[in-house]
Amino acid sequence: MSAIVCLELSVVLWIAHVLVQGAFGNIALPAGYLFTSRDAAPPVKGVMFGRATRALANYVENLAPFVALDLGLIVTHHAAGFGPTLWIVCRIIYIPLYLLGVVYARTAIWMVSVVALIMMLSRLAF
Secondary structure (H helix, E strand, O other), X not given: OOHXXXXXXXXXXXXXXXXXXXXXXXXXXXXXXXXXXOOOOOOOOOOHHHXXXXXXXXXXXXXXXXXXXXXXXXXXXXXXXXXXHHHHHHHHHHHHHXXXXXXXXXXXXXXXXXXXXXXXHHHHHO
């Protein structure tokens, strides 16, 4: 996959994260709560909304370095290599692993996604 396609997919994946979190929020929170300003946190039913929220937060934390590196590779016309594709694939796999509570595999996939970022950095730096 090209670096630009991976950049586009990173936005699609962000949208997927937001939709998953919203879907679980509609189940776990009182009716209409997601339309409020959310000043007071109501009791939450189940664990899935919390997991979806944390998975989204983790994605956002990792999205910024990915976008910076990917744009850097695109703008400088460096060969992106396999890093952007590996990062996207890992982040796609990460969502169900987090939602299902698969701890060790989830952490391993996250670590591989960080290795993908390092691969991208090395391509950009050298």
